[in-house]
Every structure is written in C-alpha cells, then in structure tokens.
Amino acid sequence: MIKVGIPRALLYYQYYPMWKTFFEEMGAEVVVSPPTTQTMVSEGSSRVVADTCLPVKVFCGHVLSLVEKCDYIFIPAVRSVKRRVYNCSKFLGLPDMTKAVIPESPPILDIDIDVNQGKRKLYHNIYKLGRHFTWNPFKVRQAAIAAWQSFLIYQRLMSCHRLTPPQAIAKMTGEIEPKAPSLTQTTIALIGHPYLLYDEHINHRLIHRLEQADNKILTPETLTKEELQSAIARLVGRAYWTYEDEIVGAGGHYLQSGADGVIGLMTFGCGPDSLMMDIVRRASKLGTTPFMSLTLEEHTSEAGVTTRLEAFLDMIHRRKRRQVKVCA
C-alpha cells in the first residue's frame, strides 16, 4: 500500500481530516509526523535562513521526520480558499521551498488551491493529484466528495460542539474522547493561527497551563463564520488575508463579548501577524477586556511565557473580584 506522509504542522490543523479521508479513499495509508520536539525545531531551523518564521522552520522539521517513513509527502500550495482573500506567501511556495531545502524528502504530492482561478481549474488540479493513485476519474470524484464531507463534519464539531482542532481530530479518529467543558467562571480567548495555538511544544503547553489554572478556553474555531465576518467588517471592513478570521475576526469578537481576557499568539518574523495583531491591540484600547500578545520564537523560554501568563491571569482575577464587590 502506498504511504502518504502528512506533516503535523501549518495547515494540518485546518485540513487533516479532509486530506486523510481523500488519501484513504484513494487506497493509500496516511502517516502523520509525531508531535513537535526540540530536535525537529533545531533540524528544521538548520535548513532555512535565520529570519524564516518559526512555523515554517517547524514544518521543515516535520518533513525531515517523515523521510524514509513514507512513499510521498503531501504538501499543498494553498493560495486562496475564499475569493479575493489570500494566504501568506510562505504557503504559496511551500512545495518548492521544501524540495529546495530538503532534497532527501520523498517525492512531494502538491496541488495548487486557488478558488480565484475558478471551479474548473480546481477540479482539474484535484484529478491531477488523484492520478498518482488511479486513472479512474470517478474514483477521484468519490474521494473528493468524501473528503469534503469530512471537512464539513470537522468544522461542525468545532463550531457547534466547541471542540478545539486536536479534540475534533481525536473524536473523528476515535483516539480519545474530548474533555468535559469546564465549569469555571474565568474565560480566556486565545487568538492566532492553529499551528501556534495547538502545537504544545512551540507555545509551551499554553492551553494546558490555562486549563490547569481552571480557566475555560475559547478559540477562533469555536466561532461561527457570521460572528467572525461581522467582527472583521466592524474593525477593517473587508478581509484581505485568509488569517484575518483567526486574528482580527476572533479578537474583535472576543474583545466585545464572551471572554474575560484575550491572548494573541504570534511569531517573530511574521509580517501579516504584526499588522493584524496591531489592529486587535488598538481595538482593545477602546474597550474594557484585557488583551495580551505573546510573541513566540525558537528561543522563547518557558519561564518567560509562564511569568507573563501568571501576571495576566492575576490581573484578570483581581479585576473580577473588584467587579463582584462593586455589584454586591
């Protein structure tokens, strides 16, 4: 059976169930790289120039961990998934960059995803990808339909059942049951790219730490498209970047309702994030919900993250106690 490797990085958190279903329907076995480790970060960093953003370095580390474990590696070039809204340029050149910096990588299965080129081109690209496994176009079509259904179920698990991507993936793959919702009174919203929020190594187990401190966590995935769009329309009018949902949309929404505090995660060297997080920071100054941004890079220390987190939570708890006294 053909083995297809999928790196547990970048777009994995948004599309893994869809990709897994597609390749399994095509008769392949899917191999996912293990969770990020310091070795992966160091090896990935050694392949690219120093000012490359951390998530791309981590991605290279994951590709390296799949060398000799699969027959192909799936690396799509996702340019645009919504009309006139574009992805960061790093995603556009990901297959070519990987070929250049990791020559020992297994052959790369790539596909251009750009909805601005029309449905015909998109379907053509899907058939081209499917031809690595079969010449039967009906089989490719069936696999694509099944993959799309998986994607819709995945999205519903996150927005209706309020599961995070790792919890939704675990539920769909039957690995573990998601945890029961917290009954605590303090709610913290995390905003940022899924590959920062859910990679426990690079964010120093941020979600785990917050849950241990008895906080309920909200993330961009738990919001509906309408909630995200209305916050974006209020703050910037029209989205230009794909990630405006995760940062501007989620930040704008949670600053107005649903959270006692908002934490924005970004990485050093990320152009789009520095602009988008600044919009959220400015919006936070007009309201009363506390906001903190954390910038991650490969040298960010665990102690630095925990110190800032403790100070932020302490401030929120004191503020809540004061509000209770005023009401009493």
Ligand code: SF4
């Ligand atoms: S959006 Fe930022 S963090 Fe993500 S790949 Fe692009 S530069 Fe890197």
